[in-house]
Amino acid sequence: MSLTSVNLWETVKKQYFFKLKANIDAFSSLIGIQLLALLFSFGGVGSVGMGGGNFSINIKYYSADLVIGFTLIWAFVTAIVITTKPYRNHDFTFVTNRLSSSLSNILYLLTASIVGSITAILAGNLLKILAHILLDDQIYSFNTGLQELVMGIGVTILYVFFVTSIGYFIGTLVQESKLFIILIPVLFFGILFLEASMQKEPFLINVFKFYGMESTLFLFIIKVIVTVAVFFTAAISILNRMEVRR
Amino acid sequence: MRVIECTDLTKTYLRKNVLDKLSFSIEENKITGLIGRNGVGKTTLLKIIAGFIKETSGQVKVFSERPYNSLNVSINSIFVDDQMSFPPAIPLGEILTVAGNFYPNWDRELAKGLFDYFSFDPKSYHNRLSKGKTSTFNMIIGLASRCPLTIFDEPTTGMDAAVRKDFYRALLKDYIAYPRTIILSSHHLDEIEDLLEDVLLIKDGKKHFQMSISELKEWAIGLKGTTEEVLNFSDGKEILFKEYFGLNTMYAVVKNDFSEPLLNKAHLVGVEILPVQSSDLCVYLTSETKGGIDDVFNKR
Secondary structure (H helix, E strand, C coil), X not given: CCCCCCCHHHHHHHHHHHHHHHCHHHHHHHHHHHHHHHHHHCCCCEEEEEECCCCEEEEEECCCHHHHHHHHHHHHHHHHHCCCHHHHHHHHHCCCCHHHHHXXXXXXXXXXXXXXXXXXXXXXXXXXXXXXXXXXXXXXXXCCCHHHHHHHHHHHHHHHHHHHHHHHHHHHHHHHCCHHHHHHHHHHHHHHHHHHHXXXXXXXXXXXXXXXXXXXXXXXXXXXXXXXXXXXXXXXXHHCCCCCCC | CEEEEEEEEEEEECCEEEEEEEEEEEECCCEEEEECCCCCCHHHHHHHHHCCCCCCEEEEEECCECCCCCHHHHHHEEEECCCCCCCCCCEHHHHHHHHHHHCCXXXXXXXXXXXXXXXXXXXXXXXXXXXXXXHHHHHHHHHHCCCCEEEEECCCCCCCHHHHHHHHHHHHHHHHHCCCEXXXXXXXXXXXXXXXXXEXXXXXXXXXXXXXHHHHHHCEEEEEEEHHHHHHHXXXXXXXXXXXXXXXXXXXXXXXXXXXXXXXXXXXXXCEEEXXXXXXXXHHHHCCCCCCHHHHHHCC
């Protein structure tokens, strides 16, 4: 029987479509989580009240913030889940090597990030409409328009994809050694508390500022892309050495 | 052409050598039986060949490439066992389509035919199948993928006798139509010996021997007669297996290198010469201690 030779990208492409089909459950849980977040946001995500002698003003803010937050958690969990044994084993039932398996995972996570971000941002609009229909209050909308929408979605995609890369890396570490299940939370909270007790500005706050408070879009994009690349490359090089189905 | 070549292949788990300097090669388009007792490293060897796990030292070449992380080995080979895992979200019918997308030689009609013959429900899911049904389904994937190297690691786990028989027949028919290299590891040598061309016997992580099935059938003979005569004839030879019947009758299995006159002489003094089933022979050759389970009870 004659042998077939194959190139990497063809395999990655096949695996990517296979994964979209195989991990369809992740998208149904995304819908559930975003609906839940919508429900929680329905009372407004923040409110300001003031009053005088015979009047009072109550301002409520409706935004997709909570939906985006929930989406980030969903993305983190999804990324960890696909590094687990059963998911890696599915690949090895068919044609794969470790690199193509990871590359298709990354493409899948990127797709998940895009879908999650678009629905999250649109959920913000849905919230405003629902509030308008169901509540008798006056709705004022600002920061709207196509440009705002596109930028909002774009930045959200970057954040969600960023979180998936962290999740993928942590998931990989845990696959390498179960010790990391304890080690990572201990390090995370340990540093937080240690630095707080030493009256220092916590390191994690700086990290948060570095990524979260960047006001130049271009710099933000560069920062995220570089970090994402570092996390994924590290994960791939660890996974490349990992045996499956032993 | 040699499809698989192993030289000094060693695999260590927790400082224990599962495979110990194993060297062998497998020729193209042959059905080879991989035989050995439980835990001698059959599955480990097959998983190294499939590229699932890494060799600790030594060399392994499949289609002249190291299988670990090789896409070419992956597309040209398939590893079938009862642990094969499929995404729980994809129904059985669609798994066949997915497999067809991945494997270039996939035979859709064969897959569909076997699928219907064994009455699978296309809308059912893999994780809901019974043990025997799981093995049957995996076997369908293994056969229909028509990979130049097809590895079956105990494919008949949980199958009932009728399905096992069907499987062997399907395997043989498809092999004749589309010859390919097949490795079959099984505990039921008596069932598969008609399929096999070669046998590779592994003991303690080492190659014990590799020979054709016809050689194996004539490799040893059984002597049955009075204890005295049997011992007399097998003098100086390694007795692979012995069993006592009654007071003074003994059965011994020895390597068959008797000359014709000697066998005639044995016959004259009343020692029966019996052929040894190859499955029995493999059990004798790989047993840890001489004797059998009887000894455990006799010593008490």
